[in-house]
Each structure stands twice: as structure tokens, then as C-alpha cells.
Amino acid sequence: MLRGGAQRGAAIVGSKMNNVVNSSQQSRSKVLTVENMNPHVKVMEYAVRGPIVARATDIEKEIKAGVEKPFTEVIKANIGDCHATGQNPITFIRQVVALCTYPDILMDNKEFPSDAKERAKRILAGCKGGSIGAYSDSTGVEVIRQDIAAYITQRDGGVPSDPNNIFLSTGASDAIKSVLKLMMTGKGGNEKAGVMIPIPQYPLYSATVAEYNAHQVSYYLDEDNGWALSIEELKRSLNEAKDQCIPKVLCVINPGNPTGQVLTRANMEAIIKFAYEENLFIMADEVYQHNIYAEGSEWFSFKKVLIEMGAPYNEMELASFMSTSKGYMGECGFRGGYCELINVDPDIHDQLLKSISAKLCPSVSGQVAMDVVVNPPTPGEPSYNQFVQEKMHVLSQLNEKAKLVTKLFNSIPGMSCNEVQGAMYSFPRIDLPAKAIEAAKADGKSPDAFYCFALLEETGICVVPGSGFGQKSGTFHFRMTILPPLEKLRAVLEKFKIFHKNFIQKYS
């Protein structure tokens, strides 16, 4: 980044700097510095795009500039970015979005099937002025919310869904932040809101908790038991936190990120009972609901389970989140997402609506992409066969890759990896020798980050250190996506095997 004014001294620094009116016209310190910036933003971390990814990007530029490397390309397995790793878009999604974008010409184009045109016309009729360039309602285009409600109802075997309980968002992240924000107490010390999050977790949660100055209540997933969620651990973590915060909300990621486990229905029922007993609002991150691979694993929405448990659980408050970025579609760049609120106080609905209205609305093209996900071609429609074929191709490839990765990481001595039951990531555990831990310390890095940086420099493979997601003290992991194309993934895993062997030897 450009440095402004090389002559600037750092003479007037300190927390009171902003109160000092400096009448001298000499160089002076910046108004906004790391010393006086928002301390809550300063402490937040987001490893998925952290320093290792910055280094990977630099290496890509070095390769372009002709710098010699022991590899020819960087493999970015750090982020669930499907299209970036070669997955093709689903044709029907792109057709509908393109039709909505430029209807004047494309509605008459014969290369676009009639079912795509019908969907586009219906959505445009729901847009103000018939244009996706108009703001939608802050909660999203009404017909799209209707389609989402219909999707949820069908998905959950008839449990009803109301479009008025749904709001669209800029990816699921935006919705998660919007709901979490409401929970804050606005107080400090032991009156902060307590937010229960799994460890390991997708770091959006810890980052948001830090940014809003809430209290993170960490419950550890049980690695020795396939990353299961144990109720005893929920209780332990909550009891230890009770004098440090006001517990408000239980966040669950299912299927798990980075851990890939799929909760059983019995486990979900126990979690819901726990939340009931402890009077917690449940936030269910269900963005990987299409990504289930393991035999015997079946995905249920928290809403379905909670409603079907009957009274008093069917009156509990729940927010469920979904995205266009994952599943079989992988449309990350469109930033489509939604949240369904269940049993939430109507006055809180109003407050949420007010709060999101200042953002005006989420991207309407992202909303259109979301619409196709919840309202895909049906049997008999012209696009049905191609759509199903494309969808199944992606999901069967992911299934194969999930099994391949699990198998291969478990074949490496000193590495163990729970089955990737769902989602898009493996999260293997690595045994690191004492000498490697010392070397990491000398290098000012956590041992897993030290390992991942070495991997990147030697092989070009970019993964995220486990410390970015949280892990039991003394254990080390990394998260690697299962997204690279099958052949490339095989090669990556072979390289990994060799790297790991050499690394262990070097530090033994």
C-alpha cells in the first residue's frame, strides 16, 4: 500500500493524540492509527484470508515474474471457492441471471430455454420497474422469498415456512452478522453477551464475536468421536462461562466447517433440549445442506427437528442460514444468501428489518441466483435433465473427493483425518515433532502455521492452519478444501505425502 508522506514523524503518538490540536504545519502523525483505532476490530482475526493466503498470492506473482519455484502453480485449497478451482457454473442459474440482466434482447433469444425465460419473467415482474437495477425490499424480492418458503416447506417434509420470516442477504455471512448483532447487550465485563461457538469453527463466528465485543463461549467438538457435538461439553463450556457473560445464543454449523461432520438427528434433539434448558437462541449455519457424502449420514434442518419434537421445543427461537456459495452451485461471487427466522418475537422482526434497511438491500442478481437454487427445473421442464446432470456431476465428484482425501490423509504416518461426512473440507490432525515446534517458536509462528508455510513454499499448496479455526491446546491441524479437480487432487495428495515425510524427517 502507498505510504502517504515519507517525511512524517511519529512524534505525536498516543491515545490522546486526537485531542491535541497541532497548530504546527510540520509533519505530524496520522489521525487514525493502529494505536487509536477500534480495539474490537483490531483483535478480530479471519484466517481463511490471512497471512498465508497473502503469501500464496505473492508467490503467484513471483511465478508470473519468472522466479524459479519447485512447483509451477499455487493450489489454493484454503477457501471453499468452487469456481476458482475449476468447477463449472450450473447452466440454468446463469441463464436465468443473464435473462434478468438483459431481458430486452435475450428474452427473444432461442438459445435460452422457455423454463429459464419463465423464471426470469416472474422475477422481473416482482422487481420494481421490472429491473434488477432497482432496490428490492430490504428483506429481498417478495416472489423470491415465496420460492424460498416453498423450498423449505418441501425440504422439511411439509413443515410450513412463511415468506415473511425470510430475509435475503449478501451471502450467509451478512445474515449471520445481522442476527448476531441483535444479541449484543451493549455492556462490558461479565454483562457481555455470551455466544457459544464450536471449536474448531468457521472464523466468521469468532471474528464477529470479537468485532461486537461479545464473549466467546467455546465448546470443543470431539475429534476422537468423529467431531461429534457432546452435550456434556456444551454444559461444561456454558457453566464455566456463566459468571463471565450473559449466555444468549448457541451457534451450530451443520454440516461442520472445517470439520465436515453431519449431526445425527438424536444429537440434534439433545442439542435443542440443552438450548431449551439454558434459554438460548439457536443459530444454525446450514449452508452445506446439499453437501452430504458419508454412507449413513443424513441431513436434517434444525427447524424440522425442533418443530417435530413438539411442545415446548417447537416454540423455540431459531435462525437458519443458507447460501448460493456452497452446495452444487458454488456461486460465491454472487453473494446470495438468506435467513429464516423461526418463533422470533415480532418486535424483534421489526428491529431486524429496521437494522437491515439501512443497508438498503442485498444484490438483486445474487437474489436471482438464490431463486434458482430453491426453484430449480422440475421433471418435464426443458432444462430438467441438464440441470440434474450438472448438479449430480458436481455432487458425485465431491463425494469421491471426500472419500479420497479421508483415505489418503489417513495413509500418511503421523496424520489422522476424520471422515469427511459433509461440507467441503478435510481437517486432518498432524503430529509435529518437538524440534518443529521449537523451530516454529523461533520463527514467531504457531507450529501449524509454520508447517503450512513450509508446505506452501515447497509445494505451492495453500491450506489454512488449524489455529485459525481453533483446536484443542497441544493439537495441530490444517484445513484443506476437497475442491480441486480429481486428477489434480490426487497429485496434490501425493505431493503432500512426500512433503510431510520430509518435514517430519527434517525435524526429528
Next chain:
Amino acid sequence: MLRGGAQRGAAIVGSKMNNVVNSSQQSRSKVLTVENMNPHVKVMEYAVRGPIVARATDIEKEIKAGVEKPFTEVIKANIGDCHATGQNPITFIRQVVALCTYPDILMDNKEFPSDAKERAKRILAGCKGGSIGAYSDSTGVEVIRQDIAAYITQRDGGVPSDPNNIFLSTGASDAIKSVLKLMMTGKGGNEKAGVMIPIPQYPLYSATVAEYNAHQVSYYLDEDNGWALSIEELKRSLNEAKDQCIPKVLCVINPGNPTGQVLTRANMEAIIKFAYEENLFIMADEVYQHNIYAEGSEWFSFKKVLIEMGAPYNEMELASFMSTSKGYMGECGFRGGYCELINVDPDIHDQLLKSISAKLCPSVSGQVAMDVVVNPPTPGEPSYNQFVQEKMHVLSQLNEKAKLVTKLFNSIPGMSCNEVQGAMYSFPRIDLPAKAIEAAKADGKSPDAFYCFALLEETGICVVPGSGFGQKSGTFHFRMTILPPLEKLRAVLEKFKIFHKNFIQKYS
């Protein structure tokens, strides 16, 4: 919104509710209520989509359902939503976005001009995996940032711009919040960050200040002087606030929203000097930079003025914001926007990058729309003539409407309206009789809201009460966009005239 569980009592309410483990299986209060929710979100307001707009939407539904009204349609003049009020999209923008969305088929389509295809190819080459479905860098697609930097450099007569100082965002609102967030002190009482904002202002600012628990330092624009920004008033407001906060940032909206004034260069220089003396970070909301109508008005960017003032001002920190939603394009639904940071501490750049990276990236199709705005067809390119024609048509219509609105409001007795020099709004002042003020009080409304609700119910015209933007105590205003098509706008203004006359008579 759905109410969950009709049997629920309100027996267990109160701030300590969340600490009470209710073992009874009877109905109990909600976990999250207005009583215990985030108090900072609770106090925030955003009038542009407030209760009057909700009522307008209800009236639209009533009309659809056959309810008799003294009008046949609701005219939503509450929000700068160009396409919603009939403006057509700029063809070239939609062509490039459509090409990026569905390149497989459309790149071979003869109805798309070669310059649109070239731009789409260049952008797609800058997207990971060649897809707008991949996440971009959190700051945005690199080639788009390059185009923005080139645009700014040309716009500012050669003052250089660095793509590394630019980040794209989900509309300008998102960028404004991202920068403002950094300024917070994380402290309460008189250690809160002081944020100087104009009154009247676009309520995003007051809403964000409330949400982040900062201290709003209100400086009043001078209505009697064409909504000019007076340095004496800046000083007055800051001096009065100094023992209540730590002043950090001066927000300026130019052209003004809702006030429509365009700052003179001399005025801008004085503002910059003030900010220098007081050690303030300048945030310049410049989203209406294409919307200048008044003779003699000329728009300058704060960056150009600040840099051209030379030392020490050319080292001052500044953030400037731009959007796809306004100007001649009015692409609100795409949620495109960017911010350029000038002279900002490199460590703050890093902190900002970290902070936005947890949101992953703004909508890539919104970024593509932004690219066309900064990189439009040039003379000699196939799309040039049509692009210029469409752009000029929108701007000349807006120009005409700005003059028409100013003239007509000033012709109504008891109403006065400063010239709409720029932006998209008129903000007339209305003299309300004492009886109307009493009637408003009895109705639990502010007098201007009372007036605007009466206007809506009697004429179908939806405007926003001045109290939503802030106004000098004892004065009353409303904001009306100048966006409806010319013929409709004429009819609206005639209706307005009659309504106003009747309203004044009724309460005299």
C-alpha cells in the same frame, strides 16, 4: 410477521431473563426481546425506509385488493431508486454484465457489440477460474480496481490514484460503514468517537453512529444560504462537543443528500483547513458526482482539492465513496460501490483489509457494473454513441426535473425550496400552522411526519419527513426525489399544490 405460539405469556420478562433457567415446560417469554436486545441497534433509525414507506406499501396492496382510494397508484418519491421510477438501464452496462454472467453462449452472439465483449473478456480474465461465481479479492477484482484508479486520475485532472488504495463494496453504504467502524474508540461516555455529520443528512450516517455507539456531532447546513456549509458552524458544533467525545472524523456529503447543494471549491478548501486544524479524518460521500445541474455549479473531488492545496493539506487522510446506484446509471440493485483511501496509514490499510476479508467480497456482478461506470465506451468504439446518448438523456431529464421541482415548490404559498444544484432530491421547507402541529401531537407524530402521512393518504405521494434527516428545531421539511418521469412529475407537483393548500386551510 408470524407470531410464534399464541399461548405465550409475558410473565418472565426483564433484563435478567436470560440468566433464569426456566425448568417449567409451560410457555415462557422469548430469549430475544426488545427489552434485552442490542440497545444501540434499538436506538438507530433509518427514515428512508421507515413507517411511512411501510404504509405506502400497504396502500399498494390495498389498491390491488380493490380498496377505493382517491388515487390509482402510489408514487414512491421517498428513495433514490431510479429504475423503480421508470428510468431505463444503460444498455452497455447490462451487456457487459450479461456477457460476464453467461459467456459460453453470449460471446458468440452478434447482438452484443465487440467493445462490450472485450470488456467482459478482460474482467473474466481477472476473475479466479474465469468466473464471476468465484470470490474476488476482498478489495475487489484487480483489473476493476485498476480501471477505477484510471478513472479517478482522469477525473481529477491527473492527480494520481493507486489501485491498492481502492476497495470495492456492497454499495457505497457498506464502504462507509467499513471505514467509520475503524474510528470507534470502543469506549463509552466522553471517550466515544465523535463523528461530525451534516444536518440534514442521509440517515445512513446517524444510523451507523448509533449502531456503533459513537457520538454524533451535528453541524447544521445553512438553509438561508442555499444549504451552504459554514466553517463557523463546524467550529461551533465541534467546540460544543469536545468535552463529550473524542472528535475523529468529519463526514461531508457533496452533492448534498437530502439538500442537493454543490460545494464551491473555496468552501471545500476552508473545510479541509478546518479538518487539518482539528486533526480530523475526512469522509467524503461523493456518490452524486455525476449529478450536477445548476448553472455555475461545478463539482470537485475532495481529493483533487486537498492534493492541489499542497503541504501540509496534501498529506491529510481522506476516504472518498462512490456507487453504481446514482449518477446516470441508477443501478441500485447491483450494489456496486467503492472507496478510495488517501494518505491512510499502511497499518490501517492492513486492518481494514482484515476487517473486510471476513465478509469475503462484494458481489462480483456489482463490481462488473462499477467497471463499466469507470471504463465506459470511448470515442470510436461501437457502443460510444448509444452510451453517450443514453447517459445524456438521463442527465438532461434530471436537470430539467431539478429546475421544475425547485420552481414549483417555490410557487406554493407557505413552501420554500433551495435550488436543487445536484444529487436527486428536493428538500423543501413547509410552514405548518399551529393547529396542524397540535393535531400531529395528538396523533403521536412529528408535525412533518403528520403532514407526509396526510399527503400519502390523500394523494398517494410518498415522501420522507424532514425529521428523518434532521432539521433545525421548529422548522419542517420533507425530501422528495426528482426521479419520476417528467410528465408524471408535473402531475405530482400539481396534486401536491392542491393538497398543501387544503391542508393549510384545514388547520388554519
